[in-house]
Amino acid sequence: MLYFSKSIKLIRHQQNTSMSSVNLRSFKKKVFARKRKMKLALSRWEKKPPQGLDKLASVSEKEVWTETDCTTCANCCRKMTPTFKEKDIRRIAPHFDMTPKAFKEKWLFKDGDGDWLNTSNPCQFLDLKTNMCSIYEIRPTDCAEFPHLSKKKFVEYVDTHKQNLEYCPATFKLVEKMMDRLSDAG
Numbered sequence: 001m002l003y004f005s006k007s008i009k010l011i012r013h014q015q016n017t018s019m020s021s022v023n024l025r026s027f028k029k030k031v032f033a034r035k036r037k038m039k040l041a042l043s044r045w046e047k048k049p050p051q052g053l054d055k056l057a058s059v060s061e062k063e064v065w066t067e068t069d070c071t072t073c074a075n076c077c078r079k080m081t082p083t084f085k086e087k088d089i090r091r092i093a094p095h096f097d098m099t100p101k102a103f104k105e106k107w108l109f110k111d112g113d114g115d116w117l118n119t120s121n122p123c124q125f126l127d128l129k130t131n132m133c134s135i136y137e138i139r140p141t142d143c144a145e146f147p148h149l150s151k152k153k154f155v156e157y158v159d160t161h162k163q164n165l166e167y168c169p170a171t172f173k174l175v176e177k178m179m180d181r182l183s184d185a186g
């Protein structure tokens, strides 16, 4: 099971005119061609962070979100699972007239770390016709924070980015931009 990450996000960025639709087919091809070099670059940055890495991540993230329309993607909701905290479950379950216990029994399982995760993909709350989250306003915090591009110190999220760049076009784009700016061709 692929985690959003142990405490991640999913920002459904609103569409604006400069955004382009996500083409998951061409994204998969790019991932296949570049993922190894991108992961090696991330490992290098983790071992020896280039000067200004956090600032670079922040600047690059702003660009990523002017170019990426999550509403045309939703790959995270299809391929990964958020972690449901007890607080999330207590908030979402009443929306379905369910107790937290019944909610867990219907949709979740507890993994080896004691985290509550979706039993299956795509997420049961993804509207497959509209590509939108049907519980957006009350979605898990993990969803609201995904994919943690420059929220914390970049090196603390290297492992998360290594996983997510294969599934999240925004993460892929972030690492790509940072490699370009650091002239890090891998």
Ligand code: SF4
Pocket: 010, 076, 077, 082, 123, 124, 125, 126, 127, 132, 133, 134, 135, 136, 139, 140, 143
């Ligand atoms: S709860 Fe909503 S945002 Fe979170 S994975 Fe499911 S569909 Fe996506």
Ligand code: SF4
Pocket: 010, 011, 022, 068, 069, 070, 071, 073, 074, 075, 076, 077, 146, 147, 167, 168, 169, 170, 171
């Ligand atoms: S996978 Fe990444 S780009 Fe796609 S919807 Fe999720 S956060 Fe947005």
